[in-house]
Amino acid sequence: MIWNEEFETLPREALDALQLKRLKRLLEKVYHLVPYYRHLFDKENFFIESVRSLDDIKRIPFTCKDDLRKNYPFGLFATPHSNILRIHSSSGTTGKPTVVGYTKRDISIWSEILARMFSASGVSRGDILQNAYGYGLFTGGLGVHYGAELIGATVVPMSGGNSKRQIMFLKDFGTTALTCTPSYVLNLYEIAQDMGININKLSLRVGIFGAEQWTYEMRHEIEEKWNIDALDIYGLSEIIGPGVAFECLEAKRGLHINEDHFIAEIIDPETGEKLPCGETGELVLTTITKEGMPLVRYRTSDITNLISEPCACGRTSIKMEKIMGRCDDMFIIRGVNVFPSQIESILVSMEGVLPHYQLVIEREKQLDTLEVLVEVNDKYFSDEVKILQNLGRKIENEIKSNIGISSKVKLLESKSLARCGGGISKISKVVDKRRQN
Amino acid sequence: MKIKQISVFIENMEGRLYEVIKLIGDNNINIRALSLADTSDFGILRLILDKPDKGYSILKDNNITVGSTEVVAVEVPDIPGGLATVLDALNKGCINVEYMYAFIERSGDCAIMIFRFDDIDKALQVLEKYDIVTITGEKLYKL
Numbered sequence: 001m002i003w004n005e006e007f008e009t010l011p012r013e014a015l016d017a018l019q020l021k022r023l024k025r026l027l028e029k030v031y032h033l034v035p036y037y038r039h040l041f042d043k044e045n046f047f048i049e050s051v052r053s054l055d056d057i058k059r060i061p062f063t064c065k066d067d068l069r070k071n072y073p074f075g076l077f078a079t080p081h082s083n084i085l086r087i088h089s090s091s092g093t094t095g096k097p098t099v100v101g102y103t104k105r106d107i108s109i110w111s112e113i114l115a116r117m118f119s120a121s122g123v124s125r126g127d128i129l130q131n132a133y134g135y136g137l138f139t140g141g142l143g144v145h146y147g148a149e150l151i152g153a154t155v156v157p158m159s160g161g162n163s164k165r166q167i168m169f170l171k172d173f174g175t176t177a178l179t180c181t182p183s184y185v186l187n188l189y190e191i192a193q194d195m196g197i198n199i200n201k202l203s204l205r206v207g208i209f210g211a212e213q214w215t216y217e218m219r220h221e222i223e224e225k226w227n228i229d230a231l232d233i234y235g236l237s238e239i240i241g242p243g244v245a246f247e248c249l250e251a252k253r254g255l256h257i258n259e260d261h262f263i264a265e266i267i268d269p270e271t272g273e274k275l276p277c278g279e280t281g282e283l284v285l286t287t288i289t290k291e292g293m294p295l296v297r298y299r300t301s302d303i304t305n306l307i308s309e310p311c312a313c314g315r316t317s318i319k320m321e322k323i324m325g326r327c328d329d330m331f332i333i334r335g336v337n338v339f340p341s342q343i344e345s346i347l348v349s350m351e352g353v354l355p356h357y358q359l360v361i362e363r364e365k366q367l368d369t370l371e372v373l374v375e376v377n378d379k380y381f382s383d384e385v386k387i388l389q390n391l392g393r394k395i396e397n398e399i400k401s402n403i404g405i406s407s408k409v410k411l412l413e414s415k416s417l418a419r420c421g422g423g424i425s426k427i428s429k430v431v432d433k434r435r436q437n
Numbered sequence: 438m439k440i441k442q443i444s445v446f447i448e449n450m451e452g453r454l455y456e457v458i459k460l461i462g463d464n465n466i467n468i469r470a471l472s473l474a475d476t477s478d479f480g481i482l483r484l485i486l487d488k489p490d491k492g493y494s495i496l497k498d499n500n501i502t503v504g505s506t507e508v509v510a511v512e513v514p515d516i517p518g519g520l521a522t523v524l525d526a527l528n529k530g531c532i533n534v535e536y537m538y539a540f541i542e543r544s545g546d547c548a549i550m551i552f553r554f555d556d557i558d559k560a561l562q563v564l565e566k567y568d569i570v571t572i573t574g575e576k577l578y579k580l
Contacts, residue, residue, distance in 0.1 A: 376446045376479075381504045383444035383483055383553070384535055385474045411479050413448045415500040 114147020139241030
């Protein structure tokens with residue numbers, strides 16, 4: 001199902017023309033309304049008139065998370081406060097929170113792109129959607145809520161947590177669609193098992209999971225366990241929240257970017273150079289219709305590549321591959337670029353579940369070393385020493401043959417990384433001790 | 438007869454063994470036999486407990502990596518060559534012993550050894566064939 005046939009299947013040339021028109025208007029607007037952009041453009045000797053084609057976007061200076069922090073809280077707003085209907089904010093765990101503001105039209109566009117996402121997932125009027133994203137300052141809960149109301153689905157605004165009640169409502173309400181993070185749906189499965197719920201008797205048909213990076217292996221696991229279709233959704237609060245891009249049921253490969261509202265580019269994170277379509281690098285997004293807080297060439301830190309091949313669903317928009325990692329997580333070891341997601345795929349392939357892990361990089365006598373700390377969960381554990389030792393060796397061999405680097409695996413007790421790091425969500429995937437020295 | 442053995446993954450960390458053992462004791466569970474396998478990085482503690490199910494849940498609830506495996510308690514004549522007789526029988530039956538350790542109490546004139554086999558059902562058949570006595574869980578936990 002396609003929600004907005006006209007814009008979602010716009011021919012390429014028309015889409016390009018629309019993007020260029022909207023980009024020019026955006027540049028005019030931010031230059032005249034937001035002092036920060038005026039200073040930035042002037043300082044970098046960038047003239048907004050120099051953008052004559054879409055390719056000229058590469059001349060425009062980047063913005064990044066730090067620019068939002070420097071302008072905390074409302075410095076990047078491009079409209080008077082009286083036009084701002086809603087404020088969202090990040091939790092600010094890695095510094096000052098980043099604050100975003102929405103006008104009435106922003107909220108309506110946001111709802112529209114989520115309606116597109118729901119249609120692409122086969123969710124419509126008559127469906128019962130249980131929304132287990134957190135409601136509040138986090139964009140997940142309210143964003144999804146508005147989109148679901150727009151398509152006319154019945155929304156159960158559960159928010160996160162309260163897992164036993166989530167399961168109870170899944171069963172008693174006959175919930176057909178679920179939105180939450182991919183790790184939470186796996187967690188819910190364990191709880192459903194403990195409660196003795198027969199998964200196959202549930203009406204749940206589809207789940208749309210986002211707000212954290214997940215792999216194709218994880219999709220397989222979720223689909224097998226729950227007997228549902230599991231789709232990915234991408235977004236970030238700085239840009240608009242969830243819904244920047246979404247997977248369709250037809251292809252389940254690559255996320256359609258709402259190109260009439262966002263321009264996507266891939267750059268080399270080291271040099272900032274724009275890369276040709278298909279190459280892997282950092283995703284950069286420009287919001288071309290946003291009023292409250294538009295962003296120009298915003299560096300997302302997310303690593304992916306763009307897919308321009310036509311999609312089975314008929315949408316003409318460019319797609320992005322599942323996020324492969326974060327720029328901040330990528331590390332170079334003995335000249336090889338490594339993303340934690342590569343190691344994750346190997347760990348998942350061992351016993352079908354992803355254990356908590358941490359990658360520790362050190363330098364000993366001018367040589368980089370990689371230590372992989374892996375928590376032994378129930379699936380990994382054995383009472384026999386040789387089985388555990390073989391497991392460690394197998395992981396080392398897989399890393400060697402797939403990524404081409406030697407590593408040393410160390411097995412840890414479950415929860416020990418969380419104990420040292422202050423909770424599961426705070427386990428850093430990469431600890432680079434070379435930087436610290 | 439199969440006996441429930443509780444196994445625990447233990448990092449090589451100061452005081453960790455104590456914490457696990459204390460947790461078991463604090464919950465009024467008695468350790469009837471144990472063996473500790475160690476490597477340079479980690480250890481595996483194997484326990485025969487008088488209340489294995491309770492022990493398992495308490496360890497699990499305390500976020501300790503725990504497993505449960507089936508082992509066999511075998512009566513071994515407490516005389517020179519007693520254990521050799523048992524192993525001889527297992528050899529003849531082509532049974533592979535993963536590991537074994539001694540139980541603290543005796544059963545009449547016999548010592549008791551805990552065996553972990555890779556194929557427990559086949560091992561039980563072989564032991565029976567050679568008239569080697571195995572002990573039930575009910576009896577063992579009360580010894």
